[in-house]
Amino acid sequence: MRAxxxxxxxxxxxxxxxxxxxxxxxxxxxxxxxxxxxxxxAEDRGLAFLRDLDQKIAxxxxxxxxxxxxxxxxGLAMVLRGFDVEEALKLIFGSEARPDDxxxxxxxxxxxxxxxxxxxxxxxxxxxxxxxxxRVPITIVTEEKAExxxxxxxxxxxxxxxxxxxxxxxxxxAYLDLKRRxxxxxxxxxxxxxxxxxxxxxxxxFSTFYFPGGFSPYWNADLDIGKAKRIDRYDAIVPDxxxxxxxxxxxxx
Numbered sequence: 001m002r003a004x005x006x007x008x009x010x011x012x013x014x015x016x017x018x019x020x021x022x023x024x025x026x027x028x029x030x031x032x033x034x035x036x037x038x039x040x041x042a043e044d045r046g047l048a049f050l051r052d053l054d055q056k057i058a059x060x061x062x063x064x065x066x067x068x069x070x071x072x073x074x075g076l077a078m079v080l081r082g083f084d085v086e087e088a089l090k091l092i093f094g095s096e097a098r099p100d101d102x103x104x105x106x107x108x109x110x111x112x113x114x115x116x117x118x119x120x121x122x123x124x125x126x127x128x129x130x131x132x133x134x135r136v137p138i139t140i141v142t143e144e145k146a147e148x149x150x151x152x153x154x155x156x157x158x159x160x161x162x163x164x165x166x167x168x169x170x171x172x173x174a175y176l177d178l179k180r181r182x183x184x185x186x187x188x189x190x191x192x193x194x195x196x197x198x199x200x201x202x203x204x205x206f207s208t209f210y211f212p213g214g215f216s217p218y219w220n221a222d223l224d225i226g227k228a229k230r231i232d233r234y235d236a237i238v239p240d241x242x243x244x245x246x247x248x249x250x251x252x253x
Contacts, residue, residue, distance in 0.1 A: 003245040004182040008191030011213035014118040023113035030106035037080035073103040127235030170196035175204035194223040
C-alpha cells in the first residue's frame with residue numbers, strides 16, 4: 001500500500017492567475033474604450049476594481065468563477081457608467097438581461113487570451129518528478145474541464161508523471177469518493193484555494209498542503225487552513241509524502 005497525491009491544477013501546478021490577470025486588464029481597457037469611461041486610477045491598473053465585480057458575479061453564478069465573460073463585460077460597462085455594483089448585479093442577473101453584441105469582440109479577445117499556456121509555478125516539475133520516482137500515484141483534481149487540463153499537462157510535458165485527471169466539484173463528498181477509490185489511508189491534497197482544496201479535503205481525512213497563489217477570492221478571507229502545511233514552493237511537499245510512503249511500504253513487508 002502506498003500514499004496517493006492529489007493536486008489542484010490552476011494556480012497550483014501552473015500560474016493561471018497571471019494569464020487571467022492580463023486578459024482581465026485587457027478586457028477592462030476594451031470596455032473603457034467602448035464606454036468612453038475610465039476605471040479609478042490605481043497602481044494595479046484597475047485589477048482590484050475589476051475583481052471586486054468579478055468575484056461578486058462568481059458568488060451568484062452556478063458555474064462560480066467559470067461564469068460566461070459576457071456577464072463581466074456587461075457589468076463593467078454598467079459600473080463604469082456610474083451604476084452601483086449591486087445594482088449592476090441585479091440587472092445582469094435579471095430575467096430581462098440579454099447579451100449585448102457591442103461587447104462581442106472584447107469577449108472574444110478575452111476568451112482567446114485565456115487559452116494561453118500559463119507557466120509552471122516554482123518547484124512543480126522537480127516536485128512531481130520526485131513524487132513519481134517514489135512510486136506515489138499522482139492525480140490532478142480540477143473543476144476545469146478534464147480535456148483542457150490534460151492539454152496543459154501535455155504542453156508542459158508532465159504527462160508521464162500524472163496518473164489521472166479528475167474533473168469534479170470539490171466537495172467533501174467528492175474527496176471521500178476519491179479516497180475510497182485510491183484504496184489507501186494516506187491521501188494528500190495540495191492546492192491554493194482554502195475552501196475547495198484545503199477545508200473540503202481535510203474534512204475527508206486528507207493531509208493537506210496550502211500553496212497560496214496570486215488570487216484568493218474574498219469568501220476565503222476568513223477561512224482557517226487548520227492543520228494544512230503552508231508551503232512557498234511546490235516541491236516542499238516531497239519530504240513529508242516520501243516519509244509517509246516509506247513508512248507505509250515498510251509496514252507491509
